Amino acid sequence: EDQVTQSPEALRLQEGESSSLNCSYTVSGLRGLFWYRQDPGKGPEFLFTLYSAGEEKEKERLKATLTKKESFLHITAPKPEDSATYLCAVQGADSNYQLIWGAGTKLIIKP
Amino acid sequence: NAGVTQTPKFQVLKTGQSMTLQCAQDMNHNSMYWYRQDPGMGLRLIYYSASEGTTDKGEVPNGYNVSRLNKREFSLRLESAAPSQTSVYFCASIRAGAYNEQFFGPGTRLTVL
Numbered sequence: 001e002d003q004v005t006q007s008p009e010a011l012r013l014q015e016g017e018s019s020s021l022n023c024s025y026t027v028s029g030l031r032g033l034f035w036y037r038q039d040p041g042k043g044p045e046f047l048f049t050l051y052s053a054g055e056e057k058e059k060e061r062l063k064a065t066l067t068k069k070e071s072f073l074h075i076t077a078p079k080p081e082d083s084a085t086y087l088c089a090v091q092g093a094d095s096n097y098q099l100i101w102g103a104g105t106k107l108i109i110k111p
Numbered sequence: 112n113a114g115v116t117q118t119p120k121f122q123v124l125k126t127g128q129s130m131t132l133q134c135a136q137d138m139n140h141n142s143m144y145w146y147r148q149d150p151g152m153g154l155r156l157i158y159y160s161a162s163e164g165t166t167d168k169g170e171v172p173n174g175y176n177v178s179r180l181n182k183r184e185f186s187l188r189l190e191s192a193a194p195s196q197t198s199v200y201f202c203a204s205i206r207a208g209a210y211n212e213q214f215f216g217p218g219t220r221l222t223v224l
Contacts, residue, residue, distance in 0.1 A: 101153030
């Protein structure tokens with residue numbers, strides 16, 4: 001069964017304190033792994049797509065990496081505006097359109 | 112561009128009542144989705160529409176129906192609401208060739224008493 005597990009559930013950091021969020025996945029043939037950001041009371045917003053192990057993508061203070069079993073979202077020198085819930089999703093080889101979503105990691109950056 | 116819009120933003124229903132959640136996108140996207148989001152769980156797909164006139168069931172379709180009225184609009188109907196359908200509902204769309212870069216609406220928060 002395809003599955004996505006994100007850890008930790010919540011993470012509190014001081015402004016400038018770098019850290020990583022984890023997304024572990026089990027899927028029969030990975031077609032893509034996706035990271036989204038969700039602010040309170042809003043819909044998710046697309047960040048990255050990763051397709052194969054070893055691939056990396058960067059956007060401002062965020063860097064996503066991918067291995068055969070997990071993905072990390074590294075946050076370097078975060079600012080309070082980076083506070084949000086970060087969602088991970090995967091698409092398996094058996095699906096043309098359906099994603100399997102993790103429950104998310106709630107990130108709080110304190111000034 | 113308004114992107115993806117959803118109405119209403121909030122709704123309270125009594126068990127057994129019916130309602131339709133509206134979704135529209137102005138980005139000329141082909142594919143549209145309906146999800147529900149519950150605390151501690153990932154987004155779960157209710158229904159999907161690859162193009163105007165086509166719809167497919169997702170992971171949790173029971174108790175719901177959908178209509179792809181035209182390319183812009185994709186509605187979700189609850190015929191007889193149940194407390195288990197209390198959730199936040201999101202509509203999303205994808206442009207052709209964007210490979211699952213989904214654009215989400217702001218959501219509808221539904222409570223069924």
